[in-house]
Amino acid sequence: MDAILLQILNGLDKGSAYALIALGLTLIFGTLGVVNFAHGALFMIGAFCSVTLQRILNLSFETVDPTRTDFLGNPAVIKTPYVIDWFGESTGAAIIDWSVPLAILFAIPIMLVIGYVMERGLIKHFYKRPHADQILVTFGLAIVLQEIIKAFYGANPIQTPAPEALSGVVEVLPGILYPAWRVVYFCFSLVVIGAVFAFLQFTTFGMVVRAGMADRETVGLLGIDIDKRFTLMFGIAAGVAGLAGVMYGPINAPNYHMGMDFLVLSFVVVVVGGMGSLPGAVAAGFLLGILESFASMTWVIDLIPGINQIIIYLVAIIILLVRPRGLLGRKGVME
Amino acid sequence: MFGLQKKDTNLLLIVIALTMLAPFILNPFPTDSGLAQFNAGYPDLMQRFVIFGIFAIGFNILFGLTGYLSFGHAAFLGVGSYSAVWMFKLLSMNILPAIILSVVIAGLFSLLIGWISLRRTGIYFSILTLAFAQMSFALAYSVLTPITNGETGLQITLDDPRILGISQTADGSIPVTNLFGMEMRATTDLALGAWSFTFSMGYYVCAVLMILAFYMSIRIFRSPFGMMLRAIKSNQTRMNYTGLNPKPYTLAAFVISGMYAGLAGGLMASMDPLAGAERMQWTASGEVVLMTILGGAGTLIGPVLGAGMIKYFENIFSKINDNVLHTWFSFMPDGLENLMVGILHPFVGKGWHLTLGIIFMLVVAFLPGGLVEGGQRIGRMFGRKKPTDDTSAKTEPAE
């Protein structure tokens, strides 16, 4: 029983990442009608925002310590982060310790700007182009972005640890211990998802966007400049992907190709949820996360060897055959 | 000629000439010059050009004509490779039965996957094919290792039975793939002044098959069947109300393109008897999509150009290291030399992906019809229409 509860928890926190990425992806489909293969790269850039902040906070001045030697036998160079120098040992160390949560503040403006620049500078010109062209251009962009990150940060993963206080395990249910940061990630994703839904549901802006998603032409006829709003939506989608990435760092160390790793999965999630359906994306994200967790249980693998390798794809096939437009898809979108 | 219209005949003749003379065309630089780095006329790359050309031609029959974007075609290529290698292991090193089996198996496999996936259209179809291919990949990598030899890839070994051939040669080596005794590895070198050219048996076998595949694709493009496929892309409603059932047409196109992929896979294994699981991964499926779009989806020659371009970058640009760069600019003063190397460094060698990504973006931004459109524009600049493609076959890419 505990094992099953654990896997449900695990599925939920896996699903959080899927849901967050898929949410932005489906938002871009729904609003702009663009197949964005660079969305995974946005997630990756988000994760590297926290790497960057960590690097910035660890910017150090160097002093030579003649009493110690480095690996070549030369006098060792001791690095002291400026932050520690300025704020003192304890405050400085605390700031470095909390660099991942701090990176949220750092990442939001960066991701919005990246999203805005991407949309205005590139994606905008591809609204009227066939999906095939969109795929090619965004795929090219994804490669370029990840190669740039690789050039700066290398190919190996870089640890971005959670703050000391949140890196242990917590007892979520009696007798069930779970990593604290994963619980934080799950709650965080609920907040972000909630915020996006609330924004679309309760603001005028959101209403216009939703109307635009339903029928772009009509809204255009009302004299509303829907494009401008959609640009902002692209920024928001980028921001959501970025936040998902920032907070994901402590779960798995970021590397330059983590975006590609998530890209295909998040496409599957979006399609299983139903193209352009926000609740669908979220539901499918959590559903596939939980199923993936269950499929990796030993007795399941013993029962069906290899099931953990293919579960997501198998479920996707079954759902698409039973429900032609995914769980909550609308007719006529991307067919 | 060949039952084709004049324009198509010309195109075919050009393609024949280009493929047959490829060893010359691809080695334009003298062997000892610094630019020899850009020579692509060695057997392996030439074989890859035409093999991926076949793959892309086949993919284009499905995607270019019907607009159904399959993200799982690499699975058929992989299945073709595995079939061929198994033939080498069990039957003989003659490539003919191997290739026939790979086409047949890939055809059957695509029939199964197509039959299921074609119940859906648009992106739902794409995701279904993607899911099947990823499942094939994951299983080939792990659970199916007895058949696929997993991560290492299926190889031929000294103790394979090869009932119609020999398990090992007299000197204890693995026999070589051949076509009725003509070894695929055999090459002839030709030195011509400062130039040298390599003629490979394997390449010419692939080239002949590619020309046949290309010819078949022209026939299909111009046939009633090809027209029906374009009609499906254009308007399925009208198709239905004209008394036509689109499903068998798309399924046939799917299976034909799957067989092309199987042929490519079989040839790949014939040139180099190994079949690895990563041939089936989604990135490999994505690559053929990119080749087709890059070259020009729905055009006859575009996919071949796209395939050539991507393979060229993968094999030539990735090999330019700093050392080579320094050689090129060694005539400059040191500071300038280092500057030039510094500028180019991120784009070559390990940065070849970056260059490819930039090229994808540039091509799609400025040449919406792909490389073929670039060719047409150049042709127009010189005052005549380039005969590389027939506009009536060119259709708008898929929605």
Added chain:
Amino acid sequence: MGILEVKDVGKRFGGLKALSDVNLSVAENTCHAIIGPNGAGKSTLLNCLVGKLIPDTGSVMFDGQSVLGRSPHEINQMGISRVFQTPEIFSDLSVMENMMIPLFARRDGAYRLHAYHSVLSEAELVTKAEQMLADVNMLDKRNMHTASMSRGDKRRLEMAMCLIQEPKLLLLDEPTAGMARADTNNTIDLLKQIKDSRNITIAIIEHDMHVVFSLADRITVLAQGTPLVEDVPEKIKGHPKVKEAYLGETAHA
């Protein structure tokens, strides 16, 4: 016994009754118009005839066979061709190719793999297509891409595509909707010419009374999913029930 016999057809969408007790008989070689205010169920009825929708109750017999449960392409193969309200043509293909496709469909059935020979080598079909294009005054546009054609031309092309199949029944769904008066008149002329020169049954759904009265031999008036009256045009003109149905519509509009 008409070529098309609709008996007791009913269709519901959720709680909404779209059609009920529809009975209709279209006699061979006549032009039968179905008119009625918006929401009367004309399009639903039409969709039931061509296999896009399946009625909940009743039967639809064409040429002695039931069409129910058959898919649109099978029904077309039985001899029913349909012209849409907004022309449905193959807009990525040339005019000539648009004409060849129905010819192949008529000759080879719903599916046949002709993958090897060229379309243009089918000399007999090409001649037929050219003749038909000449009939609709479009021969000069044979190599044009259809995407750039005017709406009137698209309509004519669609009509030609349907006619070249030599259907037993031609269904027209508001063929003049959204057309300028001159175009409408051209279309009327074209349809008249078709009607007079060929042995063909036409069923037409139309809003424009001018079109209906110029063409129809019989008229069925549909209101709220049920036929109100069926009669010859002269009698329909002054029929009180018809007036009521249409006035009701104007009152609500």
Added chain:
Amino acid sequence: MSITNLTRRGVLRTGAVAGAGLALPTYLSAASHSGFTNAPGDSTVTLGFNVPQSGPYADEGADELRAYELAVEHLNGGGDGGMMGTFSSKVLDGTGILGRKVEYVTGDTQTKSDAARASAKSMIEKDGAIMITGGSSSGVAVAVQGLCQEAGVIFMAGLTHSNDTTGKDKKANGFRHFFNGYMSAAALAPVLEGLYGNDRKAYHLTADYTWGWTQQESIAAATEALGWETVNNVLTPLAATDFSSYIAPVLDSGADVLVLNHYGGNMVNSLTNAVQFGLRNKQVNGKNFEIVVPLFSRLMARGAGENIKGIVGSTNWHWSLQDEGSKAFVKSFGTKYGFPPSQAAHTCYVQTLLYADAVTRAGSFNPCAVVEALEGFEFDGMGNGPTLYRAEDHQCFKDVLVVRGKENPTSEFDLLEVVEVTPAAQVTYSPDNPMFAGGQLGSCNPGA
């Protein structure tokens, strides 16, 4: 300096007739002429360095490439000579190989068998490479080794740890200096016994592909011989990035040791996840819960950050070794690049020197002569103590390092501490060991 294309196939030069339009087809098929593929000219010889430059192992690849460049520099008489000074064989004199200047070409394996073979083929066919070396995974190593056997050039494997490379997939033209799964297990077992006792329940997570399986098989066999019980072995998909759903069941499986048969990004993630779940702080069966990572790499240890502390594993070589060979290598590498070399760099450097030495001793570039010179070759001074290149399977037998993640690193490179140097004798197995059975070396192929 020109390193491009100088050495096309030997026949080219001899058969070349400089004259416009005059063509001389020289041979058709693998007939006999100069005796072997890509025989070098009189002035230069080209080596092919085939390393992952893109994909997850790009950093390893970059380090391998640095080592190769260093080795070429040393062979050509540049730099401080590195391990050439400490190498027990003294035939290398800094004048290249057999008087020919060493040049090289590079390629990108992308850590894919297909791409690696394409890249190796291009070096052989286009650039006339006489030897191919490099790689950072076993799948690639086995694939390229097979290719080199067919093409008739020597393959000096880079980082490849699977038993299969010199087991069932061994080839006459291929040589491996790096250690393997069996050796890791044999070296680790006694250390594990010393640290954790012989009453342990082990839970294995294994990457679901050939390397993972052979690794797991080796470790399970070695630890079971100690008296450990293997509670479970769960195969994880290669593409997995989040291992939490595999880690969670460990908690109540009753196991008190977790063995992670993962490498690279998989290892970093699974270890990170295991630490997240608090496994390190757990008490099971009255003992501290322990994690073992059989194959360690410092580059990967850096990716795992803090999580690596106190974790035991094995490695082929570590820069902190104090023998003369290691010191000399670390010095010349560190001076040139500013940081210490990785084990991948070490094995690649050594392989290049060993090849050059073998050619020199054989007096010929002919692969068969090289094979003969390497088979049964015993040497020392290369950082791993006395080493044997065994003739039966072309595997090097040498000391294996058991290492542990350092609790208090003094620098960003100082992540591992050597717990024990397991002597070669203890990790040696017989050539017909069942874990290595099923393949044949075949005979050396000099190619066309």
